[in-house]
Amino acid sequence: MIRKHTRRAVKAAFAISLGVAIVIGLFAAVLxxxxxxxxxxxxxxxxxxxxxxxxxxxxxxxxxxxGFAVSYKENIGSTELTQSALTSGKIxxxxxxxxxxxxxxxxxxxxxxxxxxxxxxxxxLLAPKGYTLLNxxxxxxxxxxxxxxxxAKKYGLKSIADxxxxxxxxxxxxxxxxxxxxxxVGYKKQYGITNVTFVPLAGISVYSLLDSGKIVAGDGFSTDxxxxxxxxxxxxxxxxxxxGFQNVAPIVSTPIVKTLGxxxxxxxxxxxxxxxxxxxxxxxxxxxxxxxSAASVAGKFLQANGLK
Amino acid sequence: MxxxxxxxxxxGQGSSCVTGDHLFCWDWVRQHxxxxxxxxxxxxxxxxxxxxxxxxxxxxxxxxxxxRFRLLEQPxxxxxxxxxxxxxxxxFQFLIPFTGLTTTTVxxxxxAYTLVMLFPNIVAGLRSAPPDVLEAAHGxxxxxxxxxxxxxxxxxxxxxxxxxxxxxxxxxxxxxxAAFVLPEGLGYPIFLALKEPTPFKTEIYSAAFLAVALALCxxxxxxxxxxxxxxxxxxxxx
Amino acid sequence: MTIADAANAHTFVEAIHFIGDNPGLLATKALEQLALxxxxxxxxxAVALPLGVVLGHFHRGSNLAIGTSIVGRGLPSxxxxxxxxxxxxxxxxxxxxxxxxxxTGPILTNxxxxxxxxxxxxxxxxxxxxxxxxxxxxxxxxxxxxxxxxxxxxxxxxxxxxxxxxxxxxxxxxxxxxxxxxxxxxxxxVVGASLCxxxxxxxxxxxxxxxxVAVTPRPLRGSRVxxxxxxxxxx
Numbered sequence: 001m002i003r004k005h006t007r008r009a010v011k012a013a014f015a016i017s018l019g020v021a022i023v024i025g026l027f028a029a030v031l032x033x034x035x036x037x038x039x040x041x042x043x044x045x046x047x048x049x050x051x052x053x054x055x056x057x058x059x060x061x062x063x064x065x066x067g068f069a070v071s072y073k074e075n076i077g078s079t080e081l082t083q084s085a086l087t088s089g090k091i092x093x094x095x096x097x098x099x100x101x102x103x104x105x106x107x108x109x110x111x112x113x114x115x116x117x118x119x120x121x122x123x124x125l126l127a128p129k130g131y132t133l134l135n136x137x138x139x140x141x142x143x144x145x146x147x148x149x150x151x152a153k154k155y156g157l158k159s160i161a162d163x164x165x166x167x168x169x170x171x172x173x174x175x176x177x178x179x180x181x182x183x184x185v186g187y188k189k190q191y192g193i194t195n196v197t198f199v200p201l202a203g204i205s206v207y208s209l210l211d212s213g214k215i216v217a218g219d220g221f222s223t224d225x226x227x228x229x230x231x232x233x234x235x236x237x238x239x240x241x242x243x244g245f246q247n248v249a250p251i252v253s254t255p256i257v258k259t260l261g262x263x264x265x266x267x268x269x270x271x272x273x274x275x276x277x278x279x280x281x282x283x284x285x286x287x288x289x290x291x292x293s294a295a296s297v298a299g300k301f302l303q304a305n306g307l308k
Numbered sequence: 309m310x311x312x313x314x315x316x317x318x319x320g321q322g323s324s325c326v327t328g329d330h331l332f333c334w335d336w337v338r339q340h341x342x343x344x345x346x347x348x349x350x351x352x353x354x355x356x357x358x359x360x361x362x363x364x365x366x367x368x369x370x371x372x373x374x375x376r377f378r379l380l381e382q383p384x385x386x387x388x389x390x391x392x393x394x395x396x397x398x399x400f401q402f403l404i405p406f407t408g409l410t411t412t413t414v415x416x417x418x419x420a421y422t423l424v425m426l427f428p429n430i431v432a433g434l435r436s437a438p439p440d441v442l443e444a445a446h447g448x449x450x451x452x453x454x455x456x457x458x459x460x461x462x463x464x465x466x467x468x469x470x471x472x473x474x475x476x477x478x479x480x481x482x483x484x485x486a487a488f489v490l491p492e493g494l495g496y497p498i499f500l501a502l503k504e505p506t507p508f509k510t511e512i513y514s515a516a517f518l519a520v521a522l523a524l525c526x527x528x529x530x531x532x533x534x535x536x537x538x539x540x541x542x543x544x545x546x
Numbered sequence: 547m548t549i550a551d552a553a554n555a556h557t558f559v560e561a562i563h564f565i566g567d568n569p570g571l572l573a574t575k576a577l578e579q580l581a582l583x584x585x586x587x588x589x590x591x592a593v594a595l596p597l598g599v600v601l602g603h604f605h606r607g608s609n610l611a612i613g614t615s616i617v618g619r620g621l622p623s624x625x626x627x628x629x630x631x632x633x634x635x636x637x638x639x640x641x642x643x644x645x646x647x648x649x650t651g652p653i654l655t656n657x658x659x660x661x662x663x664x665x666x667x668x669x670x671x672x673x674x675x676x677x678x679x680x681x682x683x684x685x686x687x688x689x690x691x692x693x694x695x696x697x698x699x700x701x702x703x704x705x706x707x708x709x710x711x712x713x714x715x716x717x718x719x720x721x722x723x724x725x726x727x728x729x730x731x732x733x734x735x736v737v738g739a740s741l742c743x744x745x746x747x748x749x750x751x752x753x754x755x756x757x758x759v760a761v762t763p764r765p766l767r768g769s770r771v772x773x774x775x776x777x778x779x780x781x
Contacts, residue, residue, distance in 0.1 A: 045409075049503070073409045074491040075499075078729035090409050175730035202726045203715030204636060207505035212636050214717065226505045274314035282316045290322030291336055291508060293343045297319050304317035393704060393747040395711040398725050398740035401733065402557075477620035484622035485712060488726070498628045502715065509632045516625030523620030 040259055045073045045091035047082050050287050050294065051141060051223060051280065055095040055248060057298035062271045065308040066263065079104055079176050086131075092253040098122045098136060099244030101251070103181045110181070111244035115140065118245040132257045134268050136247040137275040139223070143173075143183050143243045145236040146220040146227070148210050152234035159237035161191040163217060172199040172209045173219030183219060186242035207233070223280055225288045248275070267307075274305050326510070333510040344497055344511070349518050351492040355483045356526075359415055360476050363422025370423075371430035375460075381431060388424040396421070396482050400489045414486040421482055422475045429471025433464030466538050473530035480523040494519040560734035561741060568735075572721070572742055579720030580746065582638065582713065583706045586645035590702055594650040595695065598657025602691070603683050611658035618651025623709045631716045641710075641718035648709055649702040656698025660691030689763045696758035700751055707747045711740075721746075 042063060046056035053074055060072045073091055076082045079100055085091045099111045101122040112118035115136075123133040145160050152158075155166050163169070177183035178198050187193045199215050206218035207226050210233065217236075220226075226233060250268055257265060283301060286292045302308035325333035337345065374381040399417045407413040437460045445455045487495030494515045501511035565572060601607040626644040634640035664687045672686045714722025724731050724739035731739070 075496075076409065080729050085409060088405070090404075175727055178730070200723075200727055200730055202723065203499065203502050204507070204717065205503055205505045208507060208636065211506070214636060224505070276313055279314045279316050282319070286319035288504060289327055290320065291326050291340075291511070292319055292322070293340065296343055300317050300319055301314070304315040390744070393708050393744045395708050395722075395725060395740055395743050397711050397722070398736055398743075401725075401728055401736050402740075405557075405733070473616070474619060477616060481620050481622040484624045487624075488712075495622070495624050498624055499715075502628055502631070507628070507632055512625075512628045512632060516622070516629050519622045519625050520620065523622075524617070527616055527620065 039069065040092075040256055041069045041071050042093055042256060042260070042264075043071045043073060043091045045076045045082055045085050045094040047079060047094070048075050048077050049221075051221065051284055052095060053294035054280070054283050054287060054298055055275075057294045058271050058275075058302065059093070059095065059250060059268060061295075061298055061302055062267055062307050063264070065302070066267050068260065068264065068267075078174055086251065086253070092256050093250055095248050095250050097141065097246040098133075098249055099142070099182055099246040100180075101126065101133075103244060104176060104179075108181070115245040115247055119247060119249060122249070126251060127254075130254050132252050132254045134250045134252060134257075134265060135272050136249040137272045137280075138247070139275050139277040139280045140245060140247045141221050141223045141280070142246045143177065143180075144220050144222050144227070144238070145187070145217055146206070146210065146233045147217045147236065149232060149234055151216060152236075157234065157236055159239060160187055160193065160242075162236065163187075163191070163193050164195070166195065166216065168195045168197060169216035170199050170214065171196045171217050171219070172201055172206050172215035175200040177219045182242060182244045182246075190240045190242050223277075223284055225281075225285045228281070228285070248272070271302070271307055274301075274307070326508075329506055329509065331509060332513055336510050337514050345514055345518060348492070348494045348497055348515065349522070352480070352483055352494045352519070352522065355411070355414060355418065355486065355493055356476060356479045356522075359418035359422050359479050359483070360472065362415070363419045363426055363475060364472065366419065367423050367426035367430055371427055371434060372456075374427075374431050375434045384427060388427060391420055391424045396485045397488055400486060404489060409490065411490065411492065414483070414490050414492075418479055418483060418486070422479055425475040425478060426468075426471045429467050429474070430464065433467025433471070434460050436467060437463045466534065469530060469534045469537065473527060473534075476526045476530065477523045480519065480526060484519055494522075557733055557737055560732075561737035564731070564734045564738035565742065568738075571724075572739065575719070575721045575723055575739070576742055576746055579707070579710050579722070579743070580750075582642060582718055582720055583645065583703070583710050583750075585638075585642045586706050586710075587649055587699070587703050589642065589646035590649035590653055590706075591699060593646070594653035595657050598654045599661050599683070599688065599691070599695075602658040602661030602663075603679070603687060605662055608658065608662065611655050615651040615655035618648060621648060623648055623712055627713055627716050627718075636717040638718070641713040641716055645706045645710060645713065649706045652698040652701040652705070653695075654698075656694045656701075657691070660694030660698075661687045663694075664690045692758065692762050696754065696761075700754045700758075703750050703754060704747050707743065707750060711743060 044056055044060050044063075046052040056072065056074060060070050063070050073085070076085050076091070076094075079096075082091075082094055082096075083105060086094060096105075098115070098118045099122075102108050102111050102118060102125065106125045108121075112121045119133070119136045126133050145163070147157055155162065157163065157165070171184070173183065178200070179185060181189075184196065184198065188196075199209070201209075206215070206220055207224075209215045210218050220233070220235075222235075227235060250272070252268075279301070283297050286297045287294050299308065321327075323333060323335050326336050370384065374384055396417065399420070400414060403413045403416055407416060441459060441463075442455065445459050450458070483493050484495030484498065487493050487499050490496075497511050497515040501508040501515070598611060601611060623644065626647055627641060630640040630644050634643065661683070668686055668690065669682060672682045677685065710718065710720055711722030711725045714720060714726045721739045721743050725736050725743075728736050
């Protein structure tokens, strides 16, 4: 039979471990709840690619340096999912592209005729929904259609319209491209590209898929480091500007803007003003090519420019 | 429009190993331990530990209930089996609208899986007392409660530790998938590395190695724990 | 503005609608997933079953058998898929191998246990009748081990099927294509596809149970799993 002191030891062990488990569980549950601080917390979200991570970190660190309470939700997902998070209150701020706001979020057929007009239109569309669009960045980042140099040579591809020469081909892009006027829908309407099998990206980059031959053409971003010269890839020309104007501007819920006031907006705008094309290209390269973390790259940039 | 252009600092050139996409770059690991791999490891430990703690705190009373009221075991068992067939990726996404983009979402799912693994093990452990021993105990005049605490529970310890061992090791593995919805844990560097124009081998291998090493360490802890708490049990039983 | 994806009981209704509206898509994806999972399961069986059976026959390597099972549970599927992707490229093969690795644990352990725990008396009797080692294995140990072996295969199959969706991020295809793509298919699609995965798991489970009955020698059908009675070291 089990000896008495062993029995007691086991009983004790049980009671203690169960107690510890419960205590830890409760403790963790309490910790998981966001801490109460003075004023509302700014919850910044980002979409699911490195440029957005850099932008998110830039705004997050700049605001924290000025004493704001910031919570950061990186890599939420596509435009649709990040919008969902915004409208359901899980985040109250995120960096978005002006043309995307107009043509994807509000399903308009065309952006404005210029970058400034696009920004103005986006701002007007967001206001009645309770969202404020803060100042735009100098840099823009549009979708581009990309093929490998070998493919471009094989079919003699120089502009998007030339893709009609290729038989039915696989086209890889983020899911939102399929229904966008600034993307596949626009290419179909404006260039007559209908011979397409759409392959949605789910975690692997479009450049990986191009390299492995799983797709013939793909949707990239104009600021992607692989497109910096000399490049293994050819960007097809878009003479009709289907991809629109795409400066970045932070969408913030209007109540937050009102509550936090001028100090908040001036902090954010000061960051946006410094984001020129050379700046974002350098930061993209540091993160994507040199494998630095978005947080450290953003931190260094802010420090160098007196914003942190 | 705006003032002078920004100062673009040097961000540090990636070593030729990194830019050339070599098989494994130690320098990257050393450089980024504190900002990427280290925090991910700590987050992963936290996620696992909290999930198993809460899972155990829930599974134990449930198992006691099922032991007392045999009727409960079937339905609870069926729920367990069902839960196991739900793809974790889907469960995490499904919980977001309820609990938000927070650790809570991930923990709810992880606790559910832990429960499923612990519950049958604890019940089986409680059942493992040989009938003649139970009869003898009743014959000696022990009440049901005394029998539970001095006979059935001690005999259940090997099974419980076995269950905890499986639960912890499995949770470490499932927690990597959590990175699909929450940028925490060792799965997150892997997702990020996959997203690169060319998947970044070093980050994948180092995060993967850490996840496997963590699972193996936890496993070893439980092997030792069992030897300490259950010296009378022979090898190969739990 | 894009509709917020709130979830509630209605989500399940929407998920059912999704299934009803997309039978072709779901059927194609389900078949893709079955193909990937089936290939992985076959690979796992081909490697683990013979190894486990042989080890069990000679009563060696129990640590390996049990250890593999524990390690198998602890291998993060994501890490495996990602690591293999860097070596084998994006597509069917790297995912099949990753899933097969995840599936070997239960099969190896149960094959080993099944043969190892066969009633020693039966083996002795067979030896007494003059059977050689391999004859004993084929005619006595294997048939008696069938229940445990099949349990292992069933557990492995369900594990592989439930893990396959994550392979979609590495070109694995299948219902995972929908599950990791909430942006395209909305939460209703994700839930709908998951319900299909669960249904698939149930079907495969039952099918394997049916095969098990067919393969079990008639006299053994209806008997409980396992060989010798539980050991009594507890006291």
